[in-house]
Amino acid sequence: MTQPLLELRQITVSFDGFLALRDLNLSLQPGELRAVIGPNGAGKTTFLDVITGKTAPTEGAVVFKGRSLIGTLEHRIARLGIGRKFQSPRVFEKLSVQENLALAVSQPKQPWSLLLGGLNGQQRDRVQQLMSIVNLQNRADWVAGALSHGQKQWLEIAMLVGQDPDLLLVDEPVAGLTDEETDLTADLLKSLAGDHTVLVIEHDMEFIRRLDSPVTVLHQGHVLCEGKMDQVQADPRVIEVYLGTTEEDNG
Amino acid sequence: MLQAFQQRRWSLVLLWVLIVAAIIAAPAVLPVFRLNLLGRFLSLAIVALGIDLIWGFTGLLSLGQGIFFALGGYAMAMYLQLNSSADLPNGIPEFFSLYGVNRLPGFWEPFHSPVFTLVAIWLIPAVLAAVLGNLVFRNRIKGVYFSILTQAALLVFFNFFNGQQKLINGTNGLKTDVTQLFGQMVGSPEMQRGFFWLTAVVVILAWLFLRWVVRGRFGDVLIAIRDDEPRLRFAGYNPTLFKTIVFAVAGGLAGVGGALYTVQSGIVSPQFMTVPFSIEMVIWVAVGGRGTLVGAILGAVVINYAKSLVSEAMPQSWLFIQGGLFILVVTALPEGVIGWFRGDGPRNWMNRLGIARRSPTYPRLEREGQQEVQP
Ligand SMILES: Nc1ncnc2c1ncn2[C@@H]1O[C@H](COP(=O)(O)OP(=O)(O)OP(=O)(O)O)[C@@H](O)[C@H]1O
Ligand SMILES: [Mg+2]
Numbered sequence: 001m002t003q004p005l006l007e008l009r010q011i012t013v014s015f016d017g018f019l020a021l022r023d024l025n026l027s028l029q030p031g032e033l034r035a036v037i038g039p040n041g042a043g044k045t046t047f048l049d050v051i052t053g054k055t056a057p058t059e060g061a062v063v064f065k066g067r068s069l070i071g072t073l074e075h076r077i078a079r080l081g082i083g084r085k086f087q088s089p090r091v092f093e094k095l096s097v098q099e100n101l102a103l104a105v106s107q108p109k110q111p112w113s114l115l116l117g118g119l120n121g122q123q124r125d126r127v128q129q130l131m132s133i134v135n136l137q138n139r140a141d142w143v144a145g146a147l148s149h150g151q152k153q154w155l156e157i158a159m160l161v162g163q164d165p166d167l168l169l170v171d172e173p174v175a176g177l178t179d180e181e182t183d184l185t186a187d188l189l190k191s192l193a194g195d196h197t198v199l200v201i202e203h204d205m206e207f208i209r210r211l212d213s214p215v216t217v218l219h220q221g222h223v224l225c226e227g228k229m230d231q232v233q234a235d236p237r238v239i240e241v242y243l244g245t246t247e248e249d250n251g
Numbered sequence: 252m253l254q255a256f257q258q259r260r261w262s263l264v265l266l267w268v269l270i271v272a273a274i275i276a277a278p279a280v281l282p283v284f285r286l287n288l289l290g291r292f293l294s295l296a297i298v299a300l301g302i303d304l305i306w307g308f309t310g311l312l313s314l315g316q317g318i319f320f321a322l323g324g325y326a327m328a329m330y331l332q333l334n335s336s337a338d339l340p341n342g343i344p345e346f347f348s349l350y351g352v353n354r355l356p357g358f359w360e361p362f363h364s365p366v367f368t369l370v371a372i373w374l375i376p377a378v379l380a381a382v383l384g385n386l387v388f389r390n391r392i393k394g395v396y397f398s399i400l401t402q403a404a405l406l407v408f409f410n411f412f413n414g415q416q417k418l419i420n421g422t423n424g425l426k427t428d429v430t431q432l433f434g435q436m437v438g439s440p441e442m443q444r445g446f447f448w449l450t451a452v453v454v455i456l457a458w459l460f461l462r463w464v465v466r467g468r469f470g471d472v473l474i475a476i477r478d479d480e481p482r483l484r485f486a487g488y489n490p491t492l493f494k495t496i497v498f499a500v501a502g503g504l505a506g507v508g509g510a511l512y513t514v515q516s517g518i519v520s521p522q523f524m525t526v527p528f529s530i531e532m533v534i535w536v537a538v539g540g541r542g543t544l545v546g547a548i549l550g551a552v553v554i555n556y557a558k559s560l561v562s563e564a565m566p567q568s569w570l571f572i573q574g575g576l577f578i579l580v581v582t583a584l585p586e587g588v589i590g591w592f593r594g595d596g597p598r599n600w601m602n603r604l605g606i607a608r609r610s611p612t613y614p615r616l617e618r619e620g621q622q623e624v625q626p
Contacts, residue, residue: 052485078487090482092475099471106468109487111496114469163486 003066005030005197006051006167011060013046013221020046021057021221028167033193035208035229036201038218039241044201045087047218048169052084053077064167079109083165087172087201089152093145097136097155100144101127104162130158133188149176157185161192168192170200174207186210205233217241262592266545274451283440290447291515292555293454297508299535299547300457301501306533307541308465309497310477312394315401316505317529318408319376323506324519325412326375328425329359330368331437331514335430346420356418372510373503380502381495388491388498393480402526409524424520427513438517450511454548457504461544464500473497474542534573538580540587549589 004027013021021043028034038044049055051062053074062069069077078084092100105123106114119127131137134154139147144155153173160168170189174182186207189198193213202208208215208229215232217224219241225232232238277289298320305311332344333355339345343355361367387400413422428438435442464470475483476490483490513519522528532551539550554576561569584591 054481054485073489074481074484075487075489078485084485086482090479092471092478092482094474094478095471099468102468103471103475103483103488104486109489111469111472111493114467114472115464118467159486 002030004028004063005032005065007061007063008047008051009061009063011047011050011057011062013043013050013055014058019221021050024060024218024221024223026216026223028197028199030166030197031194033190033198033211033213034200035211035213035215036199036218037203037205037208037215037232038224042218043221044218045171046221048084048171048201051077051169052082075109078163078165081166082169083160083163083167084169085156085160085171085173087175089149089156091144091147091152091155091159094143096141096143097131097147098127098140100155100159101130101162104159105130105164126162130162133161134158150178150181153177154181154185157188161188166196168196168198170198172201172203174202174204182207183210263545270545270548271455278444278447283443286447287443287515288556288559289552290443290450291512292552293447293450293548294508294512294515295532295535295555296454296548296551297450297457297511298505298532299539299551300454300461300544301504301508302532302536303539303541303544303547304461304464304473304504305497305501306536307543307547308470308473308477309494310480311494311498312398312533313401313498313501314398314526314529314533315405315408316501316532317405317524319380319502319505320509320512320532321408321412321519321521321523322376322379323372323509324513324523325419325425325509326362326368326371326506327510327513328427328430328519329362329419330365331427331430331432332425333359333363334365334432344425346423346425347417350417352417358418373506376506376509377499377503381499384498384502385491385495388494402529405524405526405529409521409526412521412524422521424518424522426518428517437514443515446511446515450515453507453511457507458544458548464497465544469493531573534577536587538576538587540589540591540593543587543589543593546587546589550587 007027008024011021011024012019024043024047026047036044036047046055050057051064051069053069053072053076056070064077064080064082067080069080072080092103095103102119102123105126106119107123128137131140134157136147136151136155136158139151144152147155153176157170157173160170168189173189174185177185182204189200190211190213192198200208200211200213212229214226215229216226217232217235217238224237224241225235227235274293278286281289298316302313302316305313336342336344340348341353341355343353343359347353347355362371383404387397392400412419415421416423419425428436430437432442465473472483472488472493475488476493480490509519509523512523535550535554536547537550538546538554539548540546554573558569558573561572580587586594
């Protein structure tokens with residue numbers, strides 16, 4: 001195997017003594033598509049927070065492209081090539097769809113380059129293209145705050161793609177989407193994998209199944225098991241945590 | 252909807268024509284006393300424009316803009332005093348002799364130079380704002396904590412300037428009206444008329460500059476910082492840098508406003524750095540309309556004009572009126588007068604009065620429908 005794009009080693013995150021992540025290990029190969037599932041409170045969002053620099057781990061190492069991310073500021077991590085979509089959609093509500101996407105595709109993201117010129121032709125085309133991918137081309141001038149929940153989800157996914165990161169971290173992208181939109185989102189993420197590395201967190205099992213990717217199950221801040229969807233679903237430990245028959249610690 | 256939008260655009264253009272016409276007509280119509288007041292209020296409008304940039308667009312509520320305003324004023328006054336003290340004993344400003352100082356303090360020296368002074372007026376406040384701002388922003392101090400810190404800084408500066416008789420005449424401040432510039436007395440009607448024109452031009456230039464700043468993606472980033480700064484970081488932007496820049500720009504503008512205000516009021520003193528005055532600056536912007544630029548100008552000029560008229564008639568009542576105005580805006584017009592006008596305000600009112608056209612549920616469909624009808 002090649003060197004992993006991202007590697008988390010023995011990550012522990014303690015919030016005032018409460019361990020949101022415990023000795024978590026995970027690695028992603030370049031071009032891989034990976035799904036992460038787990039009950040509410042399993043630590044899925046926290047583990048994205050650790051990768052993107054929002055939360056500093058109490059212990060452990062995060063290595064991206066062979067470089068440690070510990071102590072690196074959020075915007076620098078983003079510029080290294082890690083993009084993130086938030087669990088509840090976070091778009092800039094007072095900006096239009098087009099302006100939101102323009103900020104995503106802008107390169108470089110320095111004050112003077114934003115002041116001294118507009119988007120170049122290629123970037124403008126990219127914005128148009130992204131809008132048509134997520135079906136917002138006739139909402140171009142709407143302020144994002146006026147979009148429906150599902151449209152905001154898609155706008156944020158388009159912003160994530162527009163940022164063109166090597167690693168896409170996607171937290172619950174299909175919450176609040178219709179079945180049809182869910183399928184389209186799954187296809188979009190699948191088509192991105194290969195050129196990009198994609199990690200998707202979801203509760204929607206149909207969606208995960210459609211991704212047809214390896215699944216990592218997180219439980220109480222720890223990796224419970226990894227494998228194909230069918231294997232994982234048949235695993236008695238997974239059935240146990242999802243059905244919650246016992247309170248036994250699986251660590 | 253498009254039509255309504257265009258109507259509103261035209262109303263704003265009309266507003267601008269009116270403002271420019273009023274400025275051009277003012278020297279011919281107003282007595283010197285009133286013209287001088289208008290000139291001062293236009294200087295305050297420059298400060299207000301800066302506040303609109305940092306607060307209206309970027310969400311940084313500074314209660315300490317008086318610091319930068321006063322620094323610009325002091326820089327100007329120091330130059331004018333030096334320029335007029337060649338014939339005085341020791342060749343230094345007169346007030347020094349009151350405190351037995353007979354050598355010019357070193358930091359006054361560069362203010363002999365008009366070029367240095369012209370740069371210092373905006374650069375010193377801008378650099379100070381950049382340094383203070385960066386310190387605060389880097390530590391991710393936000394919201395009300397930022398506001399409290401700016402007010403604390405204001406108090407520190409106020410007390411410092413108040414206590415430095417031997418350096419800058421303490422509480423008494425520095426007078427400029429009897430100083431000389433280009434061989435004329437600064438307080439003379441001719442000079443005051445000149446300062447009025449200069450201020451009017453600077454207001455327009457400042458407005459054009461800020462409009463350019465906020466129009467494109469840079470302005471979009473500012474709005475994004477205001478609405479969801481953490482999110483912006485994950486998109487690869489460094490909010491600290493943007494905030495530092497706009498805070499410095501607002502500081503520089505406050506300095507320019509302070510210098511122009513000083514020459515038109517005839518004095519700069521620590522009174523420029525009182526807490527209520529810096530809060531008033533924020534009120535002008537709130538009333539005029541945050542994030543509208545033109546609202547900041549109108550707010551500063553109209554409120555201050557009203558203040559001077561009311562204070563002449565009923566000296567005690569202004570504070571109540573100002574307080575009431577602020578409460579009215581916060582409760583009824585949270586976007587300020589211009590913001591209300593640009594938004595759905597007029598249509599809502601017309602709706603209430605029953606004279607508005609029905610607003611379309613699917614504006615785009617109707618618009619496209621109209622286009623199809625066209626040949
Ligand atoms: N800043 C914080 N301070 C204290 N506790 C926190 C903090 N952030 C998360 N937690 C706790 O850590 C645990 C994991 O939270 P996390 O948001 O990562 O779960 P999740 O797997 O994303 O859940 P969900 O599926 O509901 O989104 C939860 O018990 C949560 O209450
Ligand atoms: Mg979560």
